[in-house]
Amino acid sequence: MLERYGHGGDLRTAEETYGFPARQFIDFSSNMNPFGPPEGVKRVLLQYAEQIDRYPDPAVRGLRAKLAQLHRVDEQSILIGNGAAELIDLVVRAIKPTMTALAYPCFTEYGDAIIKAGGSITPVMLSPENDFALTESMLAECNARFYMFGSPNNPTGQLVDPTLIMKLVYRGATVVVDEAFMDFIPEEEKFTLIREAAVNERLFVIRSMTKFYAIPGIRLGYMVGAPQQITALRKLQVPWSVNSLAQLIGEAVLDEQEYAARTMEWLKDERPWLIGRLEELGLRVIPGAVNYLLVQLPERPGLTAASLQYEMGRMGVLIRDASHFIGLDDSYCRFAIKLRHQNKWLLQALERGLSKFQEAGIR
The missing domain is CATH 3.90.1150.10 (Aspartate Aminotransferase, domain 1)
Incomplete structure (x- = not known):
């Protein structure tokens, strides 16, 4: 296997x-970009030997500033992590949900993080007859206070309607949206919830930088949430979670238009x-x-x-x-x-x- x-x-x-x-x-x-890493990554690698003896920036300020400009959000709304997997685990440990709704099939690490944190899972089973699309009717009888969704979902590739997610938030639930593959969506602005997450205490969006830029060996991702929530999460994060090479590569790839x-x-x-x-x-x-x-x-x-x-x-x-x-x-x-x-x-x-x-x- x-x-x-x-x-x-x-x-x-x-x-x-x-x-x-x-x-x-x-x-x-x-599921990596088949073009391989962009040229900016190679340039960083060639120059990195001269910087390896220095500590990384503990606040990851350079990359946070570029991401804030890209998404038009406050820098204080962004937390950089050692890949999306660290951030999934981190947000679950911070919120400590007793019951979480997951729409299956989905990324296995959602459930793993919840179980490790001592929580329980309410399954919402997506239907093959409906091409595994998540609908409002599937959530109608679900009373969970915490939800995690992939949009686009892994492994189905289906997007989740942003209005459906916001309805859950408005009725008092906390929702984490994993947008690890959103960079591949031509109409990204229509589906991403990054700007909503930056101002709403009950909404978090997680992004990966490894899929689109083909750098899985460099663990790098980020989370967007309300500033006070991001501050609390940062206090729980392992110090020096994001090494200096990852920070430099993250800054470089964002210039690769x-x-x-x-x-x-x-x-x-x-x-x-x-x-x-x-x-x-x-x-x-x-x-x-x-x-x-x-x-x-x-x-x-x-x-x-x-x-x-x-x-x-x-x-x-x-x-x-x-x-x-x-x-x-x-x-x-x-x-x-x-x-x-x-x-x-x-x-x-x-x-x-x-x-x-x-x-x-x-x-």
Whole structure:
């Protein structure tokens, strides 16, 4: 099982499972920008040796200032963290909710953070018949005082209607919105709740900087909330949580306007192209909105997400077995969207892998 530690992108486990060196895999299990890090990251790395003997800024002032300007919010509304995962854990520890509503399937670390903090979970099960979209009717009978949503949601790729979230806030609930993949949305301004979070004590928005800028090895994310809430969270944060290299890279990538435009142009064309090819192979594609696709496999003897993952791994192509997400069965996989030549490799491996199960059924 490639998801031994609960995530995609585990190349060390892939090496141990299939016996290939990491560089020989094409990894569709991890949802990173396929262009790789922008040029600004390389420049920072080349210069960093001259600064490694200095302490990082404990207040992360340079990056906070740039993010505040980008989102047009107060700097005091921003908290930088060691990836979105740290901030998810931090906000749960700070609020200590006794009962939290989670819409399944969703990012596994939401539930992990809640359980570690001693809380309980009220499940809101998203429906495959409704393409896993969250609707107001699903929340009508939910009386939780704390909610966590992914928008876009992982693994479904579905956005959550911002008005639905604000209705929960207005009726007195506290809501955390994980917008880790929001950078990939062309109409980001229509869906993000960053500016609302900056002035509302019951709303928090978490962003990742590692997905869009392809820097997962540098743990970097940020949270936006009302200044008094952010101050309280900062007091609970581990000192020196964000190292100086991460801070410098974060500042550098925000200047990469050409890189961002190229990414959006690529996704606009590549996403519908890949969806069409996957549907031609008989897969059902869930209509999400980002740089990954949740798909349902056709019914064939012996064909499951795990068995297909193993067959494709033997061909050097890694995919995510999505059955490990609560609310999905063993017919669901998740694929990152990559560059055209890489996506063709995915399709070729899929066709070969699927044909093995078709042949098994005939025999």
